[in-house]
Amino acid sequence: xxxxxxxxxxxxxxxxxxxxxxxxxxxxxxxxxxxxxxxxxxxxxxxxxxxxxxxxxxxxxxxxxxxxxxxxxxxxxxxxxxxxxxxxxxxxxxxxxxxxxxxxxxxxxxxxxxxxxxxxxxxxxxxxxxxxxxxxxxxxxxxxxxxxxxxxxxxxxxxxxxxxxxxxxxxxxxxxxxxxxxxxxxxxxxxxxxxxxxxxxxxxxxxxxxxxxxxxxxxxxxxxxxxxxxxxxxxxxxxxxxxxxxxxxxxxxxxxxxxxxxxxxxxxxxxxxxxxxxxxxxxxxxxxxxxxxxxxxxxxxxxxxxxxxxxxxxxxxxxxxxxxxxxxxxxxxxxxxxxxxxxxxxxxxxxxxxxxxxxxxxxxxxxxxxxxxxxxxxxxxxxxxxxxxxxxxxxxxxxxxxxxxxxxxxxxxxxxxxxxxxxxxxxxxxxxxxxxxxxxxxxxxxxxxxxxxxxxxxxxxxxxxxxxxxxxxxxxxxxxx
Amino acid sequence: xxxxxxxxxxxxxxxxxxxxxxxxxxxxxxxxxxxxxxxxxxxxxxxxxxxxxxxxxxxxxxxxxxxxxxxxxxxxxxxxxxxxxxxxxxxxxxxxxxxxxxxxxxxxxxxxxxxxxxxxxxxxxxxxxxxxxxxxxxxxxxxxxxxxxxxxxxxxxxxxxxxxxxxxxxxxxxxxxx
Numbered sequence: 313x314x315x316x317x318x319x320x321x322x323x324x325x326x327x328x329x330x331x332x333x334x335x336x337x338x339x340x341x342x343x344x345x346x347x348x349x350x351x352x353x354x355x356x357x358x359x360x361x362x363x364x365x366x367x368x369x370x371x372x373x374x375x376x377x378x379x380x381x382x383x384x385x386x387x388x389x390x391x392x393x394x395x396x397x398x399x400x401x402x403x404x405x406x407x408x409x410x411x412x413x414x415x416x417x418x419x420x421x422x423x424x425x426x427x428x429x430x431x432x433x434x435x436x437x438x439x440x441x442x443x444x445x446x447x448x449x450x451x452x453x454x455x456x457x458x459x460x461x462x463x464x465x466x467x468x469x470x471x472x473x474x475x476x477x478x479x480x481x482x483x484x485x486x487x488x489x490x491x492x493x494x495x496x497x498x499x500x501x502x503x504x505x506x507x508x509x510x511x512x513x514x515x516x517x518x519x520x521x522x523x524x525x526x527x528x529x530x531x532x533x534x535x536x537x538x539x540x541x542x543x544x545x546x547x548x549x550x551x552x553x554x555x556x557x558x559x560x561x562x563x564x565x566x567x568x569x570x571x572x573x574x575x576x577x578x579x580x581x582x583x584x585x586x587x588x589x590x591x592x593x594x595x596x597x598x599x600x601x602x603x604x605x606x607x608x609x610x611x612x613x614x615x616x617x618x619x620x621x622x623x624x625x626x627x628x629x630x631x632x633x634x635x636x637x638x639x640x641x642x643x644x645x646x647x648x649x650x651x652x653x654x655x656x657x658x659x660x661x662x663x664x665x666x667x668x669x670x671x672x673x674x675x676x677x678x679x680x681x682x683x684x685x686x687x688x689x690x691x692x693x694x695x696x697x698x699x700x701x702x703x704x705x706x707x708x709x710x711x712x713x714x715x716x717x718x719x720x721x722x723x724x725x726x727x728x729x730x731x732x733x734x735x736x737x738x739x740x741x742x743x744x745x746x747x748x749x750x751x752x753x754x755x756x757x758x759x760x761x762x763x764x765x766x767x768x769x770x771x772x773x774x775x776x777x778x779x780x781x782x783x784x785x786x787x788x789x790x791x792x793x
Numbered sequence: 794x795x796x797x798x799x800x801x802x803x804x805x806x807x808x809x810x811x812x813x814x815x816x817x818x819x820x821x822x823x824x825x826x827x828x829x830x831x832x833x834x835x836x837x838x839x840x841x842x843x844x845x846x847x848x849x850x851x852x853x854x855x856x857x858x859x860x861x862x863x864x865x866x867x868x869x870x871x872x873x874x875x876x877x878x879x880x881x882x883x884x885x886x887x888x889x890x891x892x893x894x895x896x897x898x899x900x901x902x903x904x905x906x907x908x909x910x911x912x913x914x915x916x917x918x919x920x921x922x923x924x925x926x927x928x929x930x931x932x933x934x935x936x937x938x939x940x941x942x943x944x945x946x947x948x949x950x951x952x953x954x955x956x957x958x959x960x961x962x963x964x965x966x967x968x969x970x971x
Binding site: 398399 | 869871915916917918922925926929930931932
């Protein structure tokens, strides 16, 4: 028989209960992610800027050093022209050579760092032109040291100036490339910065929207819940009033008839007495149910836990259920697995739980007038543990899938049930669920509209069957002896 | 008299007149009766680019006297001397020039005036200066103690002998003697 388990409904109910916390957690996660994202992006932009700045400074330093040393090479050579002292000639020649070594090292470094073909070409051209200038410079120096000043000047003006100008042009080209690279890097950093701002703004906007949506959703859920609860409570009041009015009307009219002397015979009086007694008991049970539910909702109800024999309680409930006694031609198919171990729980609470299940099956069995009650040993969801499953089945109207997630909610009554004028308070299943959970058990439901339903109560097997020590169990699951 | 009009030439001549003491140059060998000092070869060095590897003592003398103006490759010869007072200079004056300081100066004064001398020697104050000068000038020739020679200059053979070879004539008192 196809059906739907209540586990999904339970999960959703649990999620709904913690929806505020979940949404806040989601917002916290989102804000954290956004924060990390923004920090990462800003850090990257900062590193880019630092790299760019360091690169610019290094490039400027390199080009400045190259320009200075090339000038120094030539300047020292020209200084040598200003004296006839051979010792000074040697000193200036030394200075010029030191400077040219620095230039050569700078060019080598530039070539080592050159990446683009243009950079490499210019670097090689600079290297070549510098070498050409140095050979002229060597000749000029030699002429100066030999004392041939005129020859030195002629050579410098003839070849030295031109070759040195070529070197200067090459250096200007290198500087231009550095400028281009710096501009490109600046543009990149600017673009990165703009991108970062847009990203952060977008993500913050999304976060803000998510926060607003979350707050709105929380408020709506709470509002809807409050409205639904108020509606259910109104319906409950109406339902209870209605449930009470019927027996009250019967009792009242019976009492009126007796008081007016309309009932004379002993037999008639007995019938009236039975009717009043039955209706009073029904009212008492109804009031008890409401009170027990109220107590369990306030978490004040205390159950006395013993090892309980399930078949015994089942037999007792089936014997004492008035709905079964009054329903003529109702067939109950009872199947109890022999040798069932006991469970731990409150016998009267469990009896009420079983009774609710059976009464519900009777109420919603439709025209089939058949219910099946089965108790057997099964495996619990927790590995290695056993449980007793008490399944009550009917072949009645069944429950729509959309209703399954609500049937355990207090005061809930299906619109279809209300339409069919099936009386009830909407508390039976909710109360049964609370009792089951207080005993460490739970409910599962399989149902199909028009085909019937199976409500199964899962109760864990008592660990120590011999233990008879009373154990007080609160409905919130805590225990005390 | 175009040469006299050249200010560099006049400056060089004046430098030669003013430089050094007129005293007799010290000889490598000590006076008789004195212990013979430790000697060290005096290398004749040229620029590394100079193709000349070897000279006879006679050729060397001609070059040092300024009677030869160019190397076989056409490069002008530039003679480099240390300032007066250096033992190396004293050895060169005595063993190559066979002159004392006064005769040396007179030789160049006279030769430059008459045009018999083509090369005016450049005077440097330290052996390191000499070495650097020769390194910078392709046609330069000078002298250094063997211990002052490095790879920046080239040592040439004199009469087919390198400094340190047996029979090598140019020897300077070792610095250890001080």
